[in-house]
Amino acid sequence: VDVFFAGEFGIAEGDFALTAEGCVSGDISGSVQVTPSGLVRGTLDGLPISLRLNASGDVMITALLDDDIQEFIVAVKRPADAVTADFEGVWNFVDLGSPTDLTKSYYNSMTQMNRQAPSDSFAGANEQFVDTFFRGAFYAESGSATVASDGSFTGFASGTMTTTANGTAALVIGEGPETFYLNASKNLMIRVKREDGDINEQRITVIVKAPPSLSIADLAGPWRFSNMETPNRLVEVYFNHTTGQTRNSIDSSDFAGRTGQTESLVDMFFPGDFGVGGGGVGIGTDGSLAASFSGGECGRQHRRLDHVDKRRREL
Amino acid sequence: MIRKILSGPGAALLASLVISSTAFAADLSMLAGDWRFASVTNPSAVRESYYNSNTMQTRQSVNSSDFAKAGE
Numbered sequence: 001v002d003v004f005f006a007g008e009f010g011i012a013e014g015d016f017a018l019t020a021e022g023c024v025s026g027d028i029s030g031s032v033q034v035t036p037s038g039l040v041r042g043t044l045d046g047l048p049i050s051l052r053l054n055a056s057g058d059v060m061i062t063a064l065l066d067d068d069i070q071e072f073i074v075a076v077k078r079p080a081d082a083v084t085a086d087f088e089g090v091w092n093f094v095d096l097g098s099p100t101d102l103t104k105s106y107y108n109s110m111t112q113m114n115r116q117a118p119s120d121s122f123a124g125a126n127e128q129f130v131d132t133f134f135r136g137a138f139y140a141e142s143g144s145a146t147v148a149s150d151g152s153f154t155g156f157a158s159g160t161m162t163t164t165a166n167g168t169a170a171l172v173i174g175e176g177p178e179t180f181y182l183n184a185s186k187n188l189m190i191r192v193k194r195e196d197g198d199i200n201e202q203r204i205t206v207i208v209k210a211p212p213s214l215s216i217a218d219l220a221g222p223w224r225f226s227n228m229e230t231p232n233r234l235v236e237v238y239f240n241h242t243t244g245q246t247r248n249s250i251d252s253s254d255f256a257g258r259t260g261q262t263e264s265l266v267d268m269f270f271p272g273d274f275g276v277g278g279g280g281v282g283i284g285t286d287g288s289l290a291a292s293f294s295g296g297e298c299g300r301q302h303r304r305l306d307h308v309d310k311r312r313r314e315l
Numbered sequence: 316m317i318r319k320i321l322s323g324p325g326a327a328l329l330a331s332l333v334i335s336s337t338a339f340a341a342d343l344s345m346l347a348g349d350w351r352f353a354s355v356t357n358p359s360a361v362r363e364s365y366y367n368s369n370t371m372q373t374r375q376s377v378n379s380s381d382f383a384k385a386g387e
């Protein structure tokens with residue numbers, strides 16, 4: 001038995017110019033239009049896309065299901081200029097990371113030793129595939145930092161946040177700098193990063209600037225959301241040749257034969273669902289949530305191992 | 316608004332980004348300019364490959380309920 005991901009983990013980023021006529025050129029190209037309900041729809045790199053736009057017209061989001069992948073996209077309109085003092089204030093962030101590969105473990109019946117290898121490996125002579133697990137960890141972190149006018153900040157960590165060319169932000173926390181991309185309103189930044197090798201992770205970070213003050217009534221109005229959901233572990237199924245029974249792995253360190261009896265790895269599955277979703281909700285002045293508004297496109301799709309829809313779609 | 320959830324073993328990692336909508340006031344001239352995009356991609360499935368020692372053939376799983384059969 002062998003296992004592999006149907007698609008690949010990955011990150012992508014780039015620049016594009018959007019004209020008042022809706023022409024898109026740069027690292028992606030195509031054309032878009034704005035719908036009466038405020039969605040940005042069109043064709044980019046030959047594929048249909050539907051993006052959700054924020055009120056100031058400088059952030060777009062979407063989540064996609066493709067053949068064997070799911071993708072979460074954020075785009076920001078770049079500011080005409082920015083200075084370090086623009087960062088002054090309280091910023092809140094979320095950082096979402098996942099491993100990008102599996103490790104396989106093979107048991108050699110001759111040497112009675114286990115061998116661990118990357119996901120593209122195969123069992124050798126006298127080897128039995130007994131275990132697989134994510135190489136690296138899933139994580140979701142959040143926090144806040146207060147930035148001074150000179151760019152120094154304290155909070156979840158101490159460091160500096162300064163402007164660089166083209167309105168980007170350079171964050172230095174011990175090491176770095178890390179480049180974040182700022183929107184035109186200068187209240188949101190994005191970053192994606194991938195590290196292979198020993199670290200083996202990819203992450204997306206979104207940072208938003210907190211308003212100086214906020215009341216529930218300030219949130220009133222139509223809102224749109226996009227989300228992406230990914231299971232954070234695999235469950236393995238082992239067949240016991242003595243008892244004729246199967247059992248599920250209890251954690252990522254479990255493997256076929258751990259019971260001391262002869263077992264074979266016969267199946268594996270994700271205990272959670274993959275999925276992307278999105279839609280629109282209305283928030284009342286009292287904070288109540290209203291039903292989806294016109295053009296909200298509420299939708300959600302989940303799948304496990306089996307899916308047959310070959311058409312790229314936006315939900 | 317931004318939200319993240321990393322729930323317990325077996326459950327899912329969920330990211331959600333919520334933005335205030337333009338409602339009905341946006342037009343393309345408002346969006347014209349230079350943009351930066353960033354995305355993360357995850358595979359949405361794993362495939363299993365089974366080797367049948369009797370037929371010496373391999374096959375790939377067809378769905379999540381597929382598992383190794385006799386001889387595999």
